[in-house]
Amino acid sequence: MTEKVKLGLVGTGHMGQYHVNVAVGMEPYEIVGICDANAEQLQTVAERFDLKAYSDFEVMLAEVDAVAIAVPTVLHFEIARKALEAGKHVLVEKPITTSVAQAEELVHIAESKQLVLQVGHIERFNGAVLELGKVVSEPYLIESRRLAPFNKRISDVGVVLDLMIHDIDIILNLVSKPVKSVHARGSSVFSKHEDYAAATIHFEGGCVANIVASRVTQTKIRRLSISQKNAFILQDFATQDIEIHRQASSAYLMTREELKYKQESFIEHVAVHRDNPLRQEHQHFVDTIRGKCSSIVSPQEELRTLKIASDILQDVQKNLIVVG
Numbered sequence: 001m002t003e004k005v006k007l008g009l010v011g012t013g014h015m016g017q018y019h020v021n022v023a024v025g026m027e028p029y030e031i032v033g034i035c036d037a038n039a040e041q042l043q044t045v046a047e048r049f050d051l052k053a054y055s056d057f058e059v060m061l062a063e064v065d066a067v068a069i070a071v072p073t074v075l076h077f078e079i080a081r082k083a084l085e086a087g088k089h090v091l092v093e094k095p096i097t098t099s100v101a102q103a104e105e106l107v108h109i110a111e112s113k114q115l116v117l118q119v120g121h122i123e124r125f126n127g128a129v130l131e132l133g134k135v136v137s138e139p140y141l142i143e144s145r146r147l148a149p150f151n152k153r154i155s156d157v158g159v160v161l162d163l164m165i166h167d168i169d170i171i172l173n174l175v176s177k178p179v180k181s182v183h184a185r186g187s188s189v190f191s192k193h194e195d196y197a198a199a200t201i202h203f204e205g206g207c208v209a210n211i212v213a214s215r216v217t218q219t220k221i222r223r224l225s226i227s228q229k230n231a232f233i234l235q236d237f238a239t240q241d242i243e244i245h246r247q248a249s250s251a252y253l254m255t256r257e258e259l260k261y262k263q264e265s266f267i268e269h270v271a272v273h274r275d276n277p278l279r280q281e282h283q284h285f286v287d288t289i290r291g292k293c294s295s296i297v298s299p300q301e302e303l304r305t306l307k308i309a310s311d312i313l314q315d316v317q318k319n320l321i322v323v324g
């Protein structure tokens with residue numbers, strides 16, 4: 001397939017507008033139109049980007065080759081299933097669905113109809129994450145922190161499916177060993193779901209990953225650090241920077257007056273190619289549809305990510321308390 005991919009976009013809220021903004025500028029797409037359940041929102045976005053507005057998803061579906069879905073997570077399954085059953089390729093925002101059974105059903109339909117089903121794990125296309133894949137080798141201790149202030153926009157799911165899912169996905173792709181066990185705790189502060197959570201994943205072979213996610217923290221932090229034999233790697237998702245610390249040594253120096261602590265290491269700053277990750281995500285979607293590559297966000301990996309996220313969520317929900 002070399003002709004343009006006829007794309008329809010469903011959901012024009014916060015994330016949907018980023019999708020529209022990126023997609024309209026992409027040569028491989030012919031944008032058929034946009035669809036949203038909120039008529040006012042739909043009209044505003046359609047006018048801003050000069051696109052056709054569809055109030056009925058199924059009418060738009062009949063006219064496209066592919067859809068990009070950015071509706072609330074609880075609706076992913078219903079809308080993605082309709083699109084796949086109609087024979088359309090699907091790019092659906094993360095997480096794929098709220099349950100593993102629903103995700104398995106979507107993967108099954110996509111495979112049986114030979115359609116692309118790509119999940120919007122935007123961090124996979126973050127230049128720093130792509131570089132990380134080249135540097136990380138047999139990690140043994142991973143710590144990730146993804147913290148953000150409260151925003152009442154996402155009310156259908158908690159922080160595990162909203163934010164932590166990004167880090168679960170990245171970490172499972174960095175550690176090439178099966179997961180041995182998962183432990184997690186979290187609580188709700190402002191919403192009816194967990195608003196912060198801390199999870200520990202133990203892998204076969206000894207690697208331990210500690211993942212902290214919050215949507216009730218008065219600042220935004222997105223960092224990942226990795227300890228392995230030859231390096232300590234620090235990554236900032238927001239600035240797309242990577243620092244690699246090597247050959248660290250530390251010593252206590254005793255003089256007559258004082259005891260001093262001295263620590264030395266070589267620090268490499270990795271030059272990261274900064275591109276718009278969402279644009280890369282869409283380009284990858286098109287390339288996969290055109291058969292130029294196989295998906296780097298494979299449905300099987302997505303199922304694995306959602307399974308671990310569900311285990312974490314179960315542990316959190318079993319012990320959930322309301323704070324404050």
Ligand SMILES: NC(=O)c1ccc[n+]([C@@H]2O[C@H](COP(=O)([O-])OP(=O)(O)OC[C@H]3O[C@@H](n4cnc5c(N)ncnc54)[C@H](O)[C@@H]3O)[C@@H](O)[C@H]2O)c1
Binds near residue numbers: 014036094122
């Ligand atoms: N990849 C990322 O980094 C990232 C960031 C933010 C959100 N997201 C994901 O994007 C999705 C949407 O989140 P958001 O923050 O944009 O939410 P949002 O509430 O801002 O937007 C959702 C939009 O979907 C519309 N909608 C609801 N039901 C619909 C239906 N049946 N048909 C058509 N439109 C419908 C709403 O009117 C709204 O405009 C979520 O799944 C979220 O997890 C991903």
